[in-house]
Amino acid sequence: MAGLGVPVWLAEDDLGCIICQGLLNWPATLPCGHTFCRDCLKDLWGARGARRPWACPTCREGAGQQPQLRKNTLLQELADKYSRAVRELGEDPAPASSRAPAPAAAPGPPHHPARQQVAVQKSITEVGQKLTELVEQLVDIVRSLQNQRRLTESGPDNELGILGTTFSSGVDLSLASPKLVTSNTSEGKMKDVLHDLEEIQEKLRENLTWKEASEEQIQMELPEAPSSSSCPLPNQSLPAPKRASRFAPWAINPTFDLQTLSCTLEVSKNCQIVTVSHHPQSYPRSCKRFSTSxxxxxxxFSSGQQYWEVxxxxxxxxxxxxxxWGxxxxxxxxxxxxxxxxxxxGTNQLSAWHMVKETVLGSDRPGVVGIxxxxxxGKLxxxxxxxxxxxLYECPVSASAPLHPAFWLYGxxxxxxxxxxxxRV
Incomplete structure (x- = not known):
């Protein structure tokens, strides 16, 4: 007996490849669970150097040898069904790598599925940014309430005084703040609410980071839009996409090292976001772990040229x-x-530190730093x-010992x- 047919609403990016930005063609699923076009993976892996050549483009999980690429027949059938359904609606669902120019259509507003996808993703990102701002405001409110209680209980000592003392003595800044008092129910609830809000905050940031990267990559693939004052495109009023970095040929994708991670910090699952934890973490004791944040x-790196952004x-x-490392x-x-x-x-001052010497650079805060x-x-x-x-700043460096990307967060x-x-490449 035939199974029950249930209508399912799918968008092209539900069955898309993030490498070519087209519909999956001969989908291959890696051991980590992410799926891409087989040829896209082969081309990407072939263009990489010897360092982790078989890493997943999404989560960076990799193996010592190339995994066997098998066709995901279920996803292929879904992609084929989606293609047939879209063709019946007069669209062109072919993969980006083989997509032909659309035939001439009747006069009217210009239509481009990828542009509509960008417009939709921009709207989602804007909503996400608003949510992030609201969550940050809530976090600030709860912290303010905690600080008021903290000041009431700790007397004249305040965080600025603690910071000055601890910084000069080399004590971990992340541990300088007095412990929150949790002896009553209201304080315990406040602590739980703050913890929940910070978890939501991290998830929103991870999603927004991924969406922003996806939008930028899609914008790169878009053809030039015909100029028409009577038929503006949905995203026409948005700022122009950022150009590719001139350092792109030397770009790397570093990941945080869990052995060196301070117990006051946490990292995301993909090891690309590090966050100051609300509670000290119970990581295994190790001489490799930093005591500060x-x-x-x-x-x-001990040779060559590398570039990364934070x-x-x-x-x-x-x-x-x-x-x-030492x-x-x-x-x-x-x-x-x-x-x-x-x-x-955090006091409107940007400085550079080299050979234990500080150089004040100014009062403009960079949102993204390229290194x-x-x-x-021999320069950084x-x-x-x-x-x-x-x-912002340039200084000489020595490769006498391998150098690691390094980070410090106010604890x-x-x-x-x-x-x-x-x-951006």
């Missing part, structure tokens, strides 16, 4: 740079001879990344986070 990346917009006080686990980034960085102090490590010429450069890269504000961005 710092973390290195797993990748180490989204700092969700952190009020941070430092990003490089350090050797950096003191009690030290602070930039305050040791084997580390250097740029630091936003260019050129070990062939920091850029503010917007529509183009603007040089008195749970929820602060740094994000390793995918570089």
């Amino acid at each position: 710092q973390v290195l990346c797993s990748q180490a 989204d700092t917009r969700h952190c009020s006080h941070w430092a990003v740079g490089v350090a050797s 950096m003191s686990r009690d030290g602070i980034l930039g305050r040791t001879i084997d580390s250097c960085c740029v630091e936003w102090k 260019w490590l050129d070990l062939e010429e 450069a920091f850029y503010s990344v917007a529509n183009q890269e603007k040089l 008195l504000h749970p929820g602060n986070s740094l994000i390793l961005k995918q570089v």
Whole structure:
């Protein structure tokens, strides 16, 4: 007996390949569960160097040898059914790699499925950004209430005094704040609410980061729209997409190293978002772990040229740079001879730290920082990344010991986070 036919609403991106931005063609599912066109994977893997050549483009999970690519027959059947259904509606669902120009149509507003997809994703992103702002406001309100209670109970000591004392003595800033009192029900509930809000906050940030990357990649593939004042496109009023980075050929995708992660920090599952935890984490004791709110990346460089970007917009006080693996686990980034960085102090001051010396750079805060490590010429450069890269600071570096991307987050504000961005190519 034939099974019950249930109508299911699908969009093209539900069955799409994030590499070619087209409908899945000979879909191959990797061991991590993500699916791509087989030929797209082969082309991508063939263009990579020797470092983790078989990594998944989405989650970066990889193996020592190339996995066997088998066709996902269920997804292929769904893609074929979707293609037939769309063709009946007069659309063109072919994969991006083989999509032909659409035939001439009757006069009217220009139609392009990819542009409509961008417009829809922009709307979703805008809603997500509004939600993120609201959650951040709620987090600030709860923290303010906690600070009022904290000040009432701790007397004249305040966070600024604690910060000055602990910073000069090298004590972990993340542990400087007095412990929250949880002896009564209202304080316990406040603590639980804040924890839940911060979890929602992290999920929103992860989703928005992924959507922004997807939108930028789609915009790159769009053809030029015909100019028409009477038929504006849905996204015509939006700002022009950012151009590709000039450092793209040397771009890497570093990941946070869990061995060095401070117990005051947490990382996302893909190891590309690090967040100041509300509660100290019970990580295994290790001499490799920082005692302050710092973390290195797993990748180490002793030659060549590398470039990566860090989204700092969700952190009020941070430092990003490089350090050797031998950096003191009690030290602070930039305050040791084997580390250097740029630091936003949260007091409208951007500084660079090199050879334990501070150089004040100004009062403009960069939302995204690009780091260019050129070990062939022995130099390190920091850029503010917007529509183009603007040089912030440059200094000489030595490759006598391999250098790791390094990060420090201000430990008195749970929820602060740094994000390793995918570089626009």
